[in-house]
Amino acid sequence: xxxxxxxxxxxxxxxxxxxxxxxxxxxxxxxxxxxxxxxxxxxxxxxxxxxxxxxxxxxxxxxxxxxxxxxxxxxxxxxxxxxxxxxxxxxxxxxxxxxxxxxxxxxxxxxxxxxxxxxxxxxxxxxxxxxxxxxxxxxxxxxxxxxxxxxxxxxxxxxxxxxxxxxxxxxxxxxxxxxxxxxxxxxxxxxxxxxxxxxxxxxxxxxxxxxxxxxxxxxxxxxxxxxxxxxxxxxxxxxxxxxxxxxxxxxxxxxxxxxxxxxxxxxxxxxxxxxxxxxxxxxxxxxxxxx
Numbered sequence: 183x184x185x186x187x188x189x190x191x192x193x194x195x196x197x198x199x200x201x202x203x204x205x206x207x208x209x210x211x212x213x214x215x216x217x218x219x220x221x222x223x224x225x226x227x228x229x230x231x232x233x234x235x236x237x238x239x240x241x242x243x244x245x246x247x248x249x250x251x252x253x254x255x256x257x258x259x260x261x262x263x264x265x266x267x268x269x270x271x272x273x274x275x276x277x278x279x280x281x282x283x284x285x286x287x288x289x290x291x292x293x294x295x296x297x298x299x300x301x302x303x304x305x306x307x308x309x310x311x312x313x314x315x316x317x318x319x320x321x322x323x324x325x326x327x328x329x330x331x332x333x334x335x336x337x338x339x340x341x342x343x344x345x346x347x348x349x350x351x352x353x354x355x356x357x358x359x360x361x362x363x364x365x366x367x368x369x370x371x372x373x374x375x376x377x378x379x380x381x382x383x384x385x386x387x388x389x390x391x392x393x394x395x396x397x398x399x400x401x402x403x404x405x406x407x408x409x410x411x412x413x414x415x416x417x418x419x420x421x422x423x424x425x426x427x428x429x430x431x432x433x434x435x436x437x438x439x440x441x442x443x444x445x446x447x448x449x450x451x452x453x454x455x456x457x458x459x460x461x462x463x464x465x466x467x468x469x470x471x472x473x
Contacts, residue, residue, distance in 0.1 A: 188462055191221075191463050192461075194457040195456055198400035198435065199434075201232050201233060202229075203276075204233060207237065215262070216263060218259045218261075228463075232259055232260050235256075236257075236280075237257050248299050249294075254285065266394075268295050268297030268342050270405075270406070271403040271453070273302060276293055277455065287304075290303050300314070308454065309453065314340060316447040316448060318339040319415070324336070328355055329356060335347040336408075338408035346377045347377065360397075361373065361392055362376045373395070379413065387409060387413050388434075389433070391405045400435045401435065406441055407451055410432060410449070411443060413430055421444060425445045428442070437454065440452045
């Protein structure tokens with residue numbers, strides 16, 4: 183990295199789930215966890231819930247097998263520097279960056295992620311729809327707790343693990359600074375994203391979320407999808423059985439997402455994606471976090 187004196191970055195968000203964007207088409211940057219965490223630090227760095235490392239699929243060892251389907255790979259990192267399989271809001275912001283940079287146009291495109299290749303549609307009105315794949319609903323009872331309260335939770339996997347608990351009041355989720363305890367431990371050996379959900383009306387819910395590796399965030403795309411699926415099943419709705427799509431409006435602290443589960447089981451998420459700034463990272467500063 184020391185040979186590079188100009189490292190570009192951008193800052194973007196989707197329903198206030200915010201990201202540092204680092205374009206690196208040929209995968210030449212060394213971004214160890216400490217460097218990512220430093221960039222995402224809100225006081226000493228740029229600040230973000232996570233980092234979107236923009237790499238051509240053919241240039242990244244984890245994505246080369248997807249290069250024929252998707253030119254670009256979203257090498258996503260959590261705010262603490264750990265690697266994550268997928269980030270729904272991140273994919274929308276990633277697509278908006280590709281559009282801004284001239285790598286994609288309004289309409290359809292594909293993005294490679296550790297959770298597989300995702301289909302994306304950039305609409306004329308600026309909304310971005312992401313094909314989030316199918317939900318898996320692992321068997322077994324799960325419980326999540328905050329203080330003295332505990333709730334049964336629905337285990338939903340959207341390429342990453344979620345525990346969805348329906349509660350009476352979102353305040354019951356507490357501060358969400360630290361991961362809410364869950365049981366059994368075997369349900370989520372690598373940790374879990376926990377969503378606390380209340381009803382707002384028919385087909386309309388609101389959530390707060392603790393994202394694994396990031397703490398409470400203003401929004402979680404995969405979490406909103408998991409919540410919509412959990413709410414549909416709770417409401418006795420399964421589009422793969424009825425043949426009719428199910429759509430839920432999901433309020434997150436940073437805005438609103440619209441989630442549709444289709445009869446083929448595919449889930450689509452629609453929401454905003456905004457680029458708010460761009461600049462350069464001080465390479466000498468970043469170098470101090472690279473061993």
